Amino acid sequence: MKRERDTDQQILEAIDRWLERQVAGKVARLEHDDVYPAEMVGQMTKLGLFGATIGPQYGGLGLPAELYARIVARISEVWMSLTGIFNSHLMMSLLVEKFGDKKLKTRYLPKFAAGEIRGGLALTEPNAGTDLQAIRMQAVKEGDHYVLNGTKTWISNGIHGACFAVLAKTDPNADPRHKGMSMFLCEKGPGFSAGRKLEKLGYKGIDSAELVFQDYRVPAANLIGGEEGRGFQQAVAGLELGRINVAARGVGVAAAALAEALRYSQQRETFGKPICEHQAIQLKLGEMATRVEAARLLVRNAAEMYDRGERCDMEAGMAKYFASEAAFENAHEAMRIHGGYGYSKEFAVERLYRDAPLLCIGEGTNEMQRIIIARQLIRRNPI
Ligand SMILES: Cc1cc2nc3c(=O)[nH]c(=O)nc-3n(C[C@H](O)[C@H](O)[C@H](O)COP(=O)(O)OP(=O)(O)OC[C@H]3O[C@@H](n4cnc5c(N)ncnc54)[C@H](O)[C@@H]3O)c2cc1C
Secondary structure (H helix, E strand, C coil): CHHHHHHHHHHHHHHHHHHHHHHHHHHHHHHHCCCCCHHHHHHHHHHCHHHCCCCHHHCCCCCCHHHHHHHHHHHHHHHCHHHHHHHHHHHHHHHHHHHCCHHHHHHHHHHHHCCCCCEEEECCECCECCCHHHCCCEEEEECCEEEEEEEEEEEECCCCCCEEEEEEECCCCCCCHHHHEEEEEEECECCEEEEEECCCCCCCCCCEEEEEEEEEEEEHHHECCCCCCCHHHHHHHCHHHHHHHHHHHHHHHHHHHHHHHHHHHHHCEECCEEHHHCHHHHHHHHHHHHHHHHHHHHHHHHHHHHHCCCCCHHHHHHHHHHHHHHHHHHHHHHHHHCHHHHHCCCCCHHHHHHHHHHHHHCCCCHHHHHHHHHHHHHHHCCC
8 A cells, every 4th residue: 555655656746847847837838829739748658648547458557546636637737738638538548448349459558558649539519519419420331341421529639639539320310319329439541630720718739620521431340349329328438537637627727826826915015015915815815725625625536436436427527517617716816816917928827717717618518517416416315
């Protein structure tokens, strides 16, 4: 047990060193210019982050969700965009590891873990995000291949990624609709290309793009799980870990906003004293710190349940909802504490303010999270 804790500590220290030496000083420029952080991606590969949650038998680190979440929170304190680059990739990897057959796993997982092939998860379409069962992408079987046609949008790593888990309809007339959905592992090639890079408010550096499929042929062996009609359940099964991840990002952004506000409020003076001595600012700091602490505990709770193999959709939803709102509120308050300087591009708080809203949208909007929490509450507490 002690050894394990030492190892965890070593991993966290290696991440901290990297963030301090290689990342912190470069974020502002890369972020404002919306430049893909290629050098940092190379360093993340060496740190093993592209295999963080993949099993050691495939060359991954096999980290538990609890430690993974702490890593994600730390990186997000410095630059949240970086976590999207490996997390989307790990969501794709999770589907292969959890549902793929032996052949698919041995073919892809070692390359995913080494960061040799990187990619993401392609669910959303121009007409369907929350209502995933309304997607239009079709996969039609032709011999030992499926032919895919359609467009995905908002896909993280869309330009720089090479391989994606893609949700498509194999039976558009199925009733219920989810029974007609299947997940395919698709490598870029003839008929599958990235469309335009989408311009965003924040979450810069990482490429969000449209993916276009025109008569793209994928081997039937790349149908994840080997059976049609499982895609929707597979997508949903990945969401618990996905939500823990987004929640951990929320912890990081909320903590960063608090740290910036704490520092600034002790430096800036008005009416002869540091602004942190004004009660109005203290009320904000007190609320911000409490949100960070509560968000951290909710994330830890959900991650520990996940690691114990317990059902944690409600807890992951609570963590995601609370921590992303904490990031949003803390970023806003940090900006107000900075006064006019909070509106300046020279201070980090304006980036946090632009990054935070994404966390309320991605991996299931916060409107949906509350509905999911309530449904589970009712199901777990029948009268
Ligand atoms: C930067 C970024 C990166 C992304 N990365 C990826 C990615 O890598 N892969 C991927 O597949 N997708 C990705 N997405 C897409 C993201 O998952 C969707 O944007 C999200 O699921 C919401 O879907 P939508 O945008 O279609 O909104 P809609 O589904 O159209 O929702 C619009 C509004 O209606 C609300 N709403 C919808 N239905 C209900 C309901 N039943 N009850 C109450 N309220 C409801 C929503 O909460 C929201 O407020 C990304 C998005 C962004 C912005």
